[in-house]
Amino acid sequence: MQSIKAVDLQAQYHAIQSEIDEAVARVLSSGQYLLGAETGKFEAEFSTYSGVAYAAAVGSGTDAIQLALRACEIGPGDEVITIAHTAVACIAAIELSGASPVLVDIDPRSFTIDPEKIEAAVGPRTRAILPVHLYGCPADLEPILDIAQRRNLRVIEDCSQAHGARYHGRPVGSLGHLAAFSFYPTKNLGAMGDGGAVLTNDARLDERVRKLRQYGWRERNCSDIRGVNSRMDEIQAAVLRVKLRHLEEWTERRRALAALYSNGLAGCGVVLPTEPAGSRHVYHQYVIRHTQRDELRSHLAAQGIQTQVHYPVPVHLQSAYRDLPLPPGGLPASECAAREVLSLPMRPEMSAADLAAVCEEISAFSSRQALPPNGLIPV
Ligand SMILES: Cc1ncc(COP(=O)(O)O)c(C=O)c1O
Structure with missing residues (x-):
């Protein structure tokens, strides 16, 4: 099979x-293993790629969000607005900063925060908005930045799934006050372990992140502020430098595969992902919707096709987070997405033949669903 x-x-x-092995060997023989020359070069190269003045490499994407918030002095007693249909890491990171997450609903087409739902969630304690560029699709930042300016809020872009994406021609991560990236191994730009980065154009915020990531040190063993240990290791930085050189080519391949999927699945009875006008979607995931998602997933698994569900349970319905306050009317678009989304195989190395086989099986599933219960085609 x-x-x-x-x-x-x-x-x-x-x-x-050969490129990875060479980079790792270089680090091993350098004798420098944390926050060294490779990290410095990666920070410079990644900030240039992202069109942002500063990048501070940290231990993970979760830490990147937490430290971005703490750099803005957001903490206990403050609220941060984000979504429930996302990696639980977003909510965990807000709580690690000491602040409280306030969840709003998503736009069902882009799966990103619905800007129209934000204003009603802003209260006297709100300090920031955390839009997530989910699946590689840029959130609609223009209205979000407008609300933030009027209500004096910080915008921290979560770019963990969107390396290389653009919003109206500008790289994601360059539009908010700060941006958080994850380099978890499966991301479009993934390390071979944990890693993350905080990007900003504000020198003061960058300096605070650099202190926070290492015990608040101004210099060795002298803490200006209370910090944590969230250092990037040199092997990860060296690996990321190699992979960054391939990122554009991989992104183009993801986009070409997405176009093939969208052609191959047209008319198959599934809802296809959309690329908002003016945006560059980088298809970290190619996510379709189907009302019989679980049956479709089982059918594909029986044919040897692996799929994933990002995310099966919205954060507010997970047992650990049932006490989070919800907006009036709840989060219906998030709950519906959790029931219907299916991430199809998507990786730059995937062949067009494998992709065609996935489309064929989805089409076979859909035509079988279209048959009446007795299996006879009406004449
Ligand atoms: C949208 C989003 N935010 C944050 C994170 C957290 O990143 P990490 O796993 O590197 O802590 C992830 C990764 O899982 C993510 O997908």
Whole structure:
């Protein structure tokens, strides 16, 4: 039977093995393993790529969000607006800063925060908005930045799934006050371990993040502020420098695969992802919707096709977070998305033949659903 993987990190490593091996060997023999020369070069290269003045490498994407908030002196007693249909890390990071998450609904087409829902959630304690560029699709930042300016709020872009995406021609991460990136291994730009970065154009905020990531140190063993340990290690920085050189080519390949999917699945009875006008979607995930998602997923699994569900339970319905306050009317678009979304295999190394096989099986599933219960085609 065929086997089409949802994720294949070994294939990516083998495609660039000599470059990675050389970079890792260089670090091992350098004798410098944390926040060293490789990290400095990666920060410079990634900030240039993202069109932002400063990038501070940290230990993970969760830390990047937490430290971005703490850099703005957001903490206990403050509220941060974000979404429930996202990685639970977003909510965990807000709570790690000491602030409280306030959840609003998503736009069902883009799966990103619905700007029309934000204003009603702003209260006297609100300090920031955390829009998530989910699946690689830029959130609609213009109205979000407008609300933030009028209500004196910070905007921290969560770009963990959107390396290389653009909003009206500008790289994501360059539009808010700060941006958080994750380099978790499966991301479009993924390390071979944990990693993250905080980007900003504000020198003062960058300096605060740099202190916070290492015990608040101004200099060794002298803390200006209370910080944490969230250092990037040199092996990850060296790996990320290699992979950054391939990111544009990989992104173009993801976009080409997405176009093939959208052609191949047209008329198959599934809702296809959209690319908002003026945006560059980078298809971290290619996410379709289907009212019989679980049956479709089982059908594909039986044919050797792996899929994933991002995310099966919105954060406010998870047992750990049932006490979070909800807006009047709840979060219906988030709950509906959790029931219907299905992430199809999407990785730059994927072949067009494998992609065609996925489309064929979805089409076969859909035509079977269209048959009446007795299986006879009406004449
Ligand atoms: C949207 C989003 N935000 C934050 C994170 C947290 O990143 P990390 O796993 O590197 O802590 C992730 C990764 O899972 C993510 O997808």
